[in-house]
Structures are given as C-alpha cells and as structure tokens.
Amino acid sequence: MTALAPTGAPRERVRTRIWHEESEPGNAFATRSALCHGYDVYGDMLGQARWVDMLFLLLRGEAPSAGQARLLETLAVALCNAGPRDAAVHAAMCAGVGGSTAAAALIAALSVGAGKAGGAREVWAAMQQFVDCGRSPAAWERALAAPAVERAGIWPQTEHPPGFDPHAALTSGIVERTLQVLAPLSVGLCLPWLLQSRAQLEAATGRGLAMTGVAAAALLDLGFTPDQGEMLHLLLRLPGAAAHALEQKEQGHKSFPFFALDLQDDPGIAA
Amino acid sequence: MNGPDVLVDSADRMRTRVGQAFVGTRAVFRGQDLHAELRHLDWMALYVLGITGRHHTEAQLKLLHALWVCTSYPDARIWNNRTAALAGSARSTPGLGIAAALAMSEATIYGGHPYVSSIDFLIRAQPHGGEALHAFVEAELAKGRIYGYGRPIASVDERLPWALGIAADLQLDGGPHLRIALEVERLLVQRSPKLRMNYAALMSALCADLGFSTTEMHHFQVPVFLAGMSPCFIEAAERAPGTVFPMSCAHIAYEGPAARRWPTSQP
Numbered sequence: 001m002t003a004l005a006p007t008g009a010p011r012e013r014v015r016t017r018i019w020h021e022e023s024e025p026g027n028a029f030a031t032r033s034a035l036c037h038g039y040d041v042y043g044d045m046l047g048q049a050r051w052v053d054m055l056f057l058l059l060r061g062e063a064p065s066a067g068q069a070r071l072l073e074t075l076a077v078a079l080c081n082a083g084p085r086d087a088a089v090h091a092a093m094c095a096g097v098g099g100s101t102a103a104a105a106l107i108a109a110l111s112v113g114a115g116k117a118g119g120a121r122e123v124w125a126a127m128q129q130f131v132d133c134g135r136s137p138a139a140w141e142r143a144l145a146a147p148a149v150e151r152a153g154i155w156p157q158t159e160h161p162p163g164f165d166p167h168a169a170l171t172s173g174i175v176e177r178t179l180q181v182l183a184p185l186s187v188g189l190c191l192p193w194l195l196q197s198r199a200q201l202e203a204a205t206g207r208g209l210a211m212t213g214v215a216a217a218a219l220l221d222l223g224f225t226p227d228q229g230e231m232l233h234l235l236l237r238l239p240g241a242a243a244h245a246l247e248q249k250e251q252g253h254k255s256f257p258f259f260a261l262d263l264q265d266d267p268g269i270a271a
Numbered sequence: 272m273n274g275p276d277v278l279v280d281s282a283d284r285m286r287t288r289v290g291q292a293f294v295g296t297r298a299v300f301r302g303q304d305l306h307a308e309l310r311h312l313d314w315m316a317l318y319v320l321g322i323t324g325r326h327h328t329e330a331q332l333k334l335l336h337a338l339w340v341c342t343s344y345p346d347a348r349i350w351n352n353r354t355a356a357l358a359g360s361a362r363s364t365p366g367l368g369i370a371a372a373l374a375m376s377e378a379t380i381y382g383g384h385p386y387v388s389s390i391d392f393l394i395r396a397q398p399h400g401g402e403a404l405h406a407f408v409e410a411e412l413a414k415g416r417i418y419g420y421g422r423p424i425a426s427v428d429e430r431l432p433w434a435l436g437i438a439a440d441l442q443l444d445g446g447p448h449l450r451i452a453l454e455v456e457r458l459l460v461q462r463s464p465k466l467r468m469n470y471a472a473l474m475s476a477l478c479a480d481l482g483f484s485t486t487e488m489h490h491f492q493v494p495v496f497l498a499g500m501s502p503c504f505i506e507a508a509e510r511a512p513g514t515v516f517p518m519s520c521a522h523i524a525y526e527g528p529a530a531r532r533w534p535t536s537q538p
Contacts, residue, residue, distance in 0.1 A: 152391030
C-alpha cells in the first residue's frame with residue numbers, strides 16, 4: 001500500500017528508453033501491451049520477428065537490416081557451444097554432476113566465461129583494441145607488441161594479446177572457418193579486414209587468431225559497443241553450457257573426470 | 272611457450288600447494304592437516320590463512336572480524352542486498368540469491384573495485400612523505416579519481432570512527448599505510464570537502480598494515496557485505512511473493528521512440 005502516492009502516481013520511477021508498458025484497466029501491475037523501442041512486441045513483432053531481431057533491437061534500439069540479422073544469427077550459431085573442453089562449459093558440467101540448480105549451472109558458465117582468457121572480457125578488450133587501432137597494421141603491431149599498462153582493478157592484468165589464442169601458434173580450423181563464413185556476410189569493415197590481415201597479425205603476435213577475436217570483429221561490424229559485445233558474448237555462449245550441464249546431470253558424477261593432484265606440501269598422516 | 276605444450280604438461284594432473292581432500296581419511300589445508308592441526312581455528316583465521324598462507328594474531332583477527340561487522344547493513348534498498356531480497360521474494364534459493372548479491376558487490380562505485388584500487392594506491396603511496404606525497408597524489412589525480420575518498424550517497428562515512436576505535440583498542444592503528452591514508456585525506460579535503468576518507472580506504476589501509484597484498488585484499492573483501500544479505504533474503508521470503516518493491520506500469524518512465532510499426536520486410 002506504500003508504492004503509490006495518494007494521487008495514484010508512484011513516488012519513484014525507472015527511466016528507460018527501451019520499454020513501455022500499458023496496464024490493464026483496473027490493475028496497474030498487469031500488462032496489456034508492451035513497446036520495445038516503440039515496436040509493439042506482443043501485437044506486431046510476435047510471430048514476425050526472430051530472436052536475433054529482438055536481441056539487436058534491445059541493444060541497438062533499431063530493427064536490424066536483413067544483413068545485420070543474418071550476420072548476428074550466424075555469429076550466434078558459431079558461439080552457441082564451445083564444447084565440453086571449454087572452461088565455462090566445464091564449470092556448468094560441474095554444476096550438473098553435483099545436482100546443483102539450473103541457475104547455478106548458468107551462473108558457473110557466466111562466471112568462468114566472463115574472463116580475460118577466452119571469455120567475454122577478452123572480447124571487450126579485443127573490441128577496444130579495434131576501436132583504438134582501427135585497421136592500421138602498424139597500430140595493431142605496436143599494440144600487440146607492447147600492451148598498455150592497466151591500473152589496478154578487479155580484472156587481472158592482460159597476459160596475452162586479446163583476440164588471440166594464448167596457447168596456439170596457429171589459427172584453429174573452426175576459427176578460420178568462422179571468419180571465412182562471417183566476413184562475406186559483414187555489413188562493416190572489421191571482419192573483411194581481419195580476414196585479409198590475419199596472417200600478418202599472427203606473425204606479429206606469434207599466436208593464432210582466437211574465436212574471441214572473430215567475435216569482436218563481428219560485434220563491431222554489427223555496431224555494438226565493447227560493453228554491448230561483452231554482454232552478448234556472455235549470453236550467446238549459454239545454450240551449450242546448459243545442454244552439457246543437463247547431459248552430465250543425467251550421467252552422474254561417477255562417469256565425470258575427477259582428475260589428480262600432486263600435493264607439494266603434504267604433512268602426511270597425523271600421528 | 273606460445274604453443275600447446277603448457278596445456279599438454281598440465282593435462283589430467285595439477286601440482287598444488289594449497290591442499291587436498293584425501294576423501295575417507297584426511298584433508299590438507301595449506302600444508303597443515305585440517306582436522307589434526309587446524310580444527311580449532313575460528314573461521315576468519317582459516318579464511319585469511321587460505322588467502323594469504325599466513326597465520327594471524329588474535330588481535331589481527333579481531334580487527335578483521337570488526338571490519339566486516341561494521342559494514343554489514345541489512346538494508347534491502349542497497350543494490351546487492353536488494354538482489355538477495357528480490358531472490359527471496361521470487362522464491363529462488365538462498366544460494367542463488369546470495370551468489371548474485373556477492374557477485375554484484377564486485378562493483379565500481381562500491382565494494383570490489385574501490386577496495387582493490389584503494390589498497391593498490393596506498394601500497395604505492397606509502398613510501399612517499401611530505402612534498403613527495405603531495406606530488407604523488409597530484410600525479411594520481413591526473414590519471415583519474417583516487418578510490419577510497421568521497422562516497423556516492425553521503426560524504427560522511429559513519430563506519431570510520433567505530434572501526435578506527437577498534438583498531439586503536441587493539442593497538443593496530445599505528446601502521447604506515449593508515450598514516451598515509453589519513454595524510455592523503457588531508458590533501459584531498461583541501462581540494463574538495465566531499466573527498467573525505469571512506470570505508471574502502473580505511474579497510475585497505477588497516478589490511479595493508481597487516482601485510483595484505485592487493486590480490487589478498489581482493490579476496491578478503493569478497494564476503495564483506497555477506498552478513499547483511501541473508502536477513503534481507505529471509506525477510507523477503509517470509510512476505511507474500513513479489514512484494515519487494517513491486518513496480519506498476521506507472522513506475523516506468525518511458526523515454527524512447529513513439530509507437531511505430533515493425534518492418535515486415537527489412538532492406
């Protein structure tokens with residue numbers, strides 16, 4: 001009884017450019033219709049718009065062109081499942097085998113898949129590098145050779161050039177194939193430039209291009225900011241984590257690797 | 272090594288110095304038998320042993336406890352607590368609600384970032400004194416704001432006198448990082464009266480004087496608000512579902528484009 005002032009107007013309001021709701025007559029807490037950036041979601045979009053159209057609309061504020069939707073959809077398929085070797089999926093599977101909640105499996109995948117080594121923060125950093133260096137090979141080579149010193153914060157210092165594989169000297173087949181498929185679909189400049197410059201950048205870093213680098217270029221070509229790209233990368237990789245968590249939940253912990261430790265400072269069995 | 276050799280070397284087996292569970296017989300924690308040697312430790316002592324690998328004195332542990340106690344606010348309006356409360360209201364689980372609240376406490380304007388940034392600053396500032404400190408502070412300000420000074424909602428930090436009082440009672444208020452933190456406050460307040468020391472700088476200074484590194488501080492502060500979160504969840508879970516700050520359609524102030532038609536055939 002305290003949410004509304006005596007006039008019926010709420011005391012505090014959420015300001016948003018994204019979402020508008022009309023209430024049902026007689027119940028201000030039930031929604032009759034909803035607009036997303038001006039589009040009637042349940043009256044006009046539902047049944048016509050695709051999932052990627054809605055994703056694009058939510059973050060960019062406009063409906064995507066056919067080319068933008070196709071590029072985003074193709075990127076989403078490429079990122080959908082990193083496979084059980086991936087650390088984020090591995091974490092989700094750990095939730096599955098232990099019988100943790102579904103949300104815990106996704107939280108595990110998000111937390112691990114957020115990082116600067118193969119995760120969303122690396123995509124953010126790679127997008128930032130594209131923004132800073134543009135398509136200048138010299139600027140890229142300078143940035144890759146001497147990464148800027150970062151101020152202390154919650155993220156650790158960068159240990160490898162963002163967008164490149166810390167443990168591979170060459171680009172893997174799936175990354176190369178993704179770049180080859182995405183570049184011709186591009187509605188921007190980064191993917192075609194990356195396809196053309198890949199060998200030169202690999203030589204400069206001594207490392208193969210990673211999926212994070214391809215994703216960064218694609219997200220920039222779609223007009224997303226590094227912050228938006230980081231969010232989308234987190235989101236788009238969740239389906240694979242969910243599927244693998246459910247599969248391992250079904251199979252149980254007995255068939256899941258437990259691995260081994262070499263304890264360096266074992267005090268031994270107490271007397 | 273840029274190739275996969277480091278991965279090949281690490282597959283299946285991991286070298287460790289932090290511990291191991293010998294399930295069915297015993298457990299090792301940082302080189303000591305958890306049950307035979309450490310079973311009487313209080314939880315804070317074990318927590319900071321796990322983080323630092325070092326044992327702390329009784330007075331130091333009392334201070335660390337107090338630093339958490341003084342900032343445990345069960346106020347469901349505060350963003351991290353509100354998330355715990357919303358989880359309770361939505362009939363989620365305590366683990367999920369608290370995990371979300373802890374994760375978001377690694378924030379920029381409060382929690383994780385200010386603590387890490389502040390201890391890093393104080394450790395780097397500590398060797399400076401007098402004019403050199405003044406120049407150091409000016410150089411830091413030229414790079415951006417100095418975390419640990421000023422506060423988003425109110426400039427006065429009510430926690431400081433209490434925590435400082437406990438540090439004084441325990442004779443742990445004479446360290447060089449606390450001295451520098453207070454001196455920096457004096458310099459900053461000359462520039463703006465709003466830049467008074469906040470809890471992040473105080474806690475960071477006291478922890479730096481206990482020998483905490485930046486990384487150790489980052490880990491130590493993770494549960495700093497935890498005790499305030501659970502009551503918010505519990506009370507919300509006792510209320511009718513959905514009654515934690517419910518918002519009507521009128522609570523949304525829409526500032527976007529006017530109604531328009533969805534393009535059926537996009538170019």
